[in-house]
Amino acid sequence: MSQFLLYSLASVALFCIGLHGLIAHRHLLRKIVAMNVMASGVFLLLVSIARRNQDMVADPVPHAMVLTGIVVAVSTTAFALALARRICLETGRVSIEEEEEQGDTQ
């Protein structure tokens, strides 16, 4: 298995694990961490694409995109954490609970 194949399959796996965690977990902090795992998968793919051709210097354009992506992921995480703290302050809960019953607004 070539190096690029290994890294790209790993990044797809990371992305899917993160996506599943983002949707399935109920705790807000776990959702935020899952979003970061998704971002890590994307960055891994970009960096491994940059290094595909072993003969040359690594491609600088995907490197710059990853730098941009990291900053955007940090901004999103910061705002998400501030929102989570505010939600906890206002409601006292940190999870998104399932509704017990459908109610009559069906």
Add this chain to the structure above:
Amino acid sequence: MSRLLTAPMTFAIGVILTVAVLDLPEIPAGLTPTVLASMEMSGVGHPVTGVLLNFRGYDTWLEVGVLLLAMQAVLLLQRSYDLSLLPSDPPANPVLSWFTHLLVPAMVLVAGYLLWMGTKAPGGAFQAGAILGAAGVLLRLAGYRSVAVLRGVLMRALLLMGFGLFLVVAVGVMAFGMQFFQYPGRPAGEIIFALEIAISVATGLTLAALFVGGRPARRHADGERRGSH
């Protein structure tokens, strides 16, 4: 019911992505030769810095804008630009205080070094900004007021400095007959360095302020809002 759909849907997305990744064309050269051929035009010595601040400067500008948006959203949750109203940690134990006294000046120095090295080696504005932000966070955790000493107009001006300088450069060159965001030929290196200084200070301040501003003010028993006293 929708919980059962999560795993199959994720698996389907994974299959699609795997097919897409396996379908990538065989080892092309990518954009490396194009970038390396234009390096003299960029004004810096390192290809990634050249791409980040010259060839794809528009993306970098928008990225600073995203940071600013996150800061705006966090300050919106606090409903004020004055971070000094927020509760802070009590003064730290002596070991943390001493270590902070030791470490923060060193962090500022390392940030300046990384900023300078960005022109010829891995480094540059965002790396320096990240370390400055970490210094601000460390000060806050050690019980100092850190970024909260800035308030009002000074805070807004420093936050806007990165985005604003980019905008001034991008639009200002149009007054000299060039296109939007086209750096002039010879001063490109100096322009890039000035932009890097502005970005690193603004990014460091924004990251530290995101941490400080993320903690909501404490509520009084009757629901009124108050800070720490």
